[in-house]
Structures are given as C-alpha cells and as structure tokens.
Amino acid sequence: MAAPSITTLQEIFEVEKLSAEQEKAIDSLLAKKDVFLSLRTGGGKSLCYMAFPIFYEYSNSLDVQPQVLIISPLLSIMKEQTDLLASKGFTATFIGKDKSEDASILDGKYQFVFSSPEAILQNDKWRDMLSGSKSFRLFVVDEAHTLVHWGENTKHGQAFREWFSRTGEIRSLISCPALVITANASKEARKVIKKRLALNNCVDIIDSPDRENIKLFVQKLKNTVPIDETFGWLTHDLSTRKKDCPRTLIFCSSIKICADIYTAFLMVLDNSVMEFVNMFHSCTSENVKETIREDMNDDNGNIRVLIATSAAGMGVNYKGVNNVVHYSPPKDMDSFVQQLGRDGSQSLHLLLYNSRHTHKLEADMKTYIENKDKCRRLQILESYDSLPDVELVKHLCCDICSQNCNCSGDCCELYQHPYFLFQSDDVSSDDNSCMSDSTDLESDDVLDIDDTYPELE
Numbered sequence: 256m257a258a259p260s261i262t263t264l265q266e267i268f269e270v271e272k273l274s275a276e277q278e279k280a281i282d283s284l285l286a287k288k289d290v291f292l293s294l295r296t297g298g299g300k301s302l303c304y305m306a307f308p309i310f311y312e313y314s315n316s317l318d319v320q321p322q323v324l325i326i327s328p329l330l331s332i333m334k335e336q337t338d339l340l341a342s343k344g345f346t347a348t349f350i351g352k353d354k355s356e357d358a359s360i361l362d363g364k365y366q367f368v369f370s371s372p373e374a375i376l377q378n379d380k381w382r383d384m385l386s387g388s389k390s391f392r393l394f395v396v397d398e399a400h401t402l403v404h405w406g407e408n409t410k411h412g413q414a415f416r417e418w419f420s421r422t423g424e425i426r427s428l429i430s431c432p433a434l435v436i437t438a439n440a441s442k443e444a445r446k447v448i449k450k451r452l453a454l455n456n457c458v459d460i461i462d463s464p465d466r467e468n469i470k471l472f473v474q475k476l477k478n479t480v481p482i483d484e485t486f487g488w489l490t491h492d493l494s495t496r497k498k499d500c501p502r503t504l505i506f507c508s509s510i511k512i513c514a515d516i517y518t519a520f521l522m523v524l525d526n527s528v529m530e531f532v533n534m535f536h537s538c539t540s541e542n543v544k545e546t547i548r549e550d551m552n553d554d555n556g557n558i559r560v561l562i563a564t565s566a567a568g569m570g571v572n573y574k575g576v577n578n579v580v581h582y583s584p585p586k587d588m589d590s591f592v593q594q595l596g597r598d599g600s601q602s603l604h605l606l607l608y609n610s611r612h613t614h615k616l617e618a619d620m621k622t623y624i625e626n627k628d629k630c631r632r633l634q635i636l637e638s639y640d641s642l643p644d645v646e647l648v649k650h651l652c653c654d655i656c657s658q659n660c661n662c663s664g665d666c667c668e669l670y671q672h673p674y675f676l677f678q679s680d681d682v683s684s685d686d687n688s689c690m691s692d693s694t695d696l697e698s699d700d701v702l703d704i705d706d707t708y709p710e711l712e
C-alpha cells in the first residue's frame with residue numbers, strides 16, 4: 256500500500272506497526288472493497304477506520320477532505336470515540352450532540368461523523384446530506400452484531416430497536432466501501448448482516464472467538480435455591496479477603512435479576528464489605544456509570560464484584576477480571592461470547608441458571624446449557640465455524656474435559672471453580688431435565704425486558 260510514514264502512525268496512534276489484519280482491512284478498503292472485520296476486543300478494530308483518512312490521503316489526489324461515517328449503537332461509545340479522535344488531532348462529532356454543530360456537519364467540516372440509524376433515517380436533513388455528499392469515503396458499522404440482535408422482531412415481540420435492521424438504507428445513500436466491525440458474530444449472524452447491508456464480494460477478516468485462557472463451567476440450579484446461597488462462595492470470599500478478593504463480574508439477563516442479586520449481597524454483607532460491590536445497568540445514573548468505568552479500568556480498583564447487565568459489556572475493557580459469572584444466560588451466543596471475558600491471564604467462567612432463565616434462548620445458547628458430554632469450548636467454536644487455536648490441557652479447558660483429565664498432576668485439582676468447592680452436594684440440581692421443567696415460569700421473569708439500550712430514546 257502507499258503508506259504514510261511509520262512515524263506518522265507511531266505519533267498519532269502509538270503503535271509500532273499495523274497488524275496483518277489491520278493492513279489487510281485498510282488495503283481492501285482503499286481498493287474499494289467491503290470488509291467484514293471480526294476481531295476480539297483489544298484487536299485494534301477501530302484503528303482501521305481512524306487511520307483510513309491518512310492512508311486515503313496518501314493514495315489519492317484530493318479535491319475534498321475525505322469523511323468517515325460511523326454507525327454506532329451506543330451514545331457512550333460515540334462520546335468516547337469522538338473524544339479519542341479529538342485528542343489525536345482529528346475533527347469528530349456525532350449527530351445529535353449539539354444542534355449548533357449541525358451546520359458544520361452539513362458543510363462537511365468533520366472528518367468523522369458518528370450516528371445511530373434512527374437519527375439519520377428519521378430526518379430528511381441527514382438523508383439529503385448523505386445522498387448529496389461527495390466526500391464520504393468510508394461507511395463504518397460498529398458493533399455490527401446489534402443489527403441482528405436488536406433489529407429483529409422475535410416471537411416474543413417487537414424488535415428492541417427496529418431501525419437497526421434498516422442500516423442498509425443508509426448504505427444505499429452513500430457510495431463508498433463499507434467496513435463492518437464486530438468483536439464476534441456467529442456464522443448465522445454474519446450471513447444476516449451481509450444480507451442487510453448488501454455486502455457483495457466482501458473481504459472477510461475473522462479471527463477465532465477462542466479464549467484459551469478461560470476455563471468454562473456450567474451448573475443448573477434448582478428453582479428453589481435462594482440467590483444468597485448460590486453466591487455463598489463469593490460473599491464468603493468477599494468478607495474474608497475484602498479488597499484482595501479476585502475481581503468478579505456477574506452478568507444477568509435483566510435489570511430485575513441484577514437487582515435481586517445485589518439485594519441478596521446487601522442482606523448478607525456488612526456495609527464495610529458492600530463498598531467493594533457495585534451494580535451497572537442501563538438505568539444506572541451517568542455519574543455512577545462513569546465512576547464504575549474508571550474504577551474498573553484500574554487493575555487495583557475498589558470494586559471487587561460488579562453485578563451487571565449487557566449494558567456494561569459493550570465497548571468496555573475491564574481490567575483485572577479473573578472471574579466471570581453468568582447468572583441466567585444471555586439469549587444469544589454472540590452476547591455470551593462478548594461477555595465471557597478477555598484474553599489475558601488464566602480465568603474462570605461459570606454459567607449458573609435455573610429453568611426460569613431458559614425460555615427466551617436462541618438455539619445455540621440452549622444447546623450450550625443443555626450439553627452434558629461435549630467440550631464446551633468446541634461447542635462455542637462450532638457456532639462460529641471455527642477451530643481451537645491451541646490444544647489445551649483438559650483440566651484447563653472446561654468442566655466436561657476436566658472429568659476426563661488423566662494428567663495425574665497436582666495442578667489438576669487446582670482448577671476447580673470456587674463455587675463447587677464451596678457448595679454442599681445437595682444444593683445444586685443433578686437432574687437430567689435441563690429444559691423440561693420450565694412450567695413454573697414466574698410472570699415477572701417472563702415480562703422482564705433485556706437490558707440493552709434506552710439511552711437514545
């Protein structure tokens with residue numbers, strides 16, 4: 256590629272050089288091809304569009320300043336990215352930030368313009384701007400899995416954000432290559448996204464969703480087990496080790512479940528210990544969210560247990576989390592993989608659920624929790640048409656592989672989850688009827704909405 260000097264990239268983006276994936280993505284976009292980029296969090300996906308104008312300027316004679324349009328699902332991400340770009344000397348804004356900036360956006364004054372599908376499609380002003388513009392050179396869809404999971408009507412009701420399924424209309428307004436970005440999209444989701452955005456002859460750059468540092472556990476609970484008992488291992492650990500308790504993230508599928516767990520902790524723990532516990536969902540106030548983000552961005556932050564919904568999972572890089580628990584599974588595999596945890600040090604993942612939590616699940620998530628004999632890692636990878644990067648020692652892989660480990664090493668037992676070490680045998684269910692006893696649905700569970708994103712309404 257005709258490339259800007261490495262010093263330019265080093266100075267602006269603080270990287271030694273582009274990764275092979277980043278280079279391939281930018282090259283393909285400059286050749287006017289669409290790119291589907293699925294790299295894990297921390298894989299440098301946003302650099303591909305942030306650096307695009309620089310590369311574009313090097314390989315084209317310019318009459319106008321090239322602009323980039325980014326469709327993003329969350330205001331918090333738009334804010335974060337525009338601040339980041341501004342700190343690197345670019346001009347960036349998002350539609351709806353400040354009405355007084357509208358004229359400048361219309362005049363093409365910004366190199367980077369962020370927006371949501373509904374903001375553009377519901378307003379002729381922006382539609383006209385895009386269809387009349389000659390300066391947009393790149394169309395980016397960030398967190399693209401939301402196109403599928405938020406935009407679709409389900410048998411349980413209307414789509415959460417219907418406009419997301421119409422992101423393709425925006426694509427049709429501007430004629431430039433598209434960069435579709437996600438941390439993970441199962442093979443089914445990839446098909447849907449490509450169809451919705453009319454991506455033909457698209458260059459796929461997909462890395463494996465395998466997280467070989469995470470050992471996977473699943474446990475079904477009886478409906479009668481109270482939450483404080485389920486989390487006895489954790490509240491016990493918190494009261495004894497306090498600030499030294501390993502950092503644990505608990506994901507729940509609704510705000511209600513989130514609040515129930517927090518209340519259970521509140522009942523069991525002293526105030527002096529509760530200062531290490533916090534809660535994060537879409538109705539958490541912006542101030543508190545900001546405090547939590549800052550704390551969790553520090554390895555040695557005060558929060559040792561964060562009880563959260565999917566609202567905490569997107570675009571956020573939590574530091575020092577060695578322990579992720581799902582209490583109730585998310586409804587699809589993409590959300591699950593996104594919340595599972597990050598690359599890095601050895602960590603544990605535990606999925607806890609009871610039959611009340613299983614009624615809205617998509618097929619591959621249902622298979623994951625019902626599975627009793629297949630390696631859990633292989634099962635996740637199958638949803639992505641992917642294979643493991645490395646072969647793992649069985650006791651590091653999952654609870655099912657562990658049972659067949661014959662390494663005879665002392666370490667074999669060290670990788671048991673604290674939940675199982677703490678529980679007495681009679682607490683957890685050992686029946687084989689994973690999905691069969693869901694007749695006792697409680698109406699408030701059924702009516703729970705997933706906690707996604709009310710911030711734009």
Ligand SMILES: [Zn+2]
Nearest residue numbers: 630652653656
């Ligand atoms: Zn396994």
Ligand SMILES: [Zn+2]
Nearest residue numbers: 650660662667
């Ligand atoms: Zn072993």
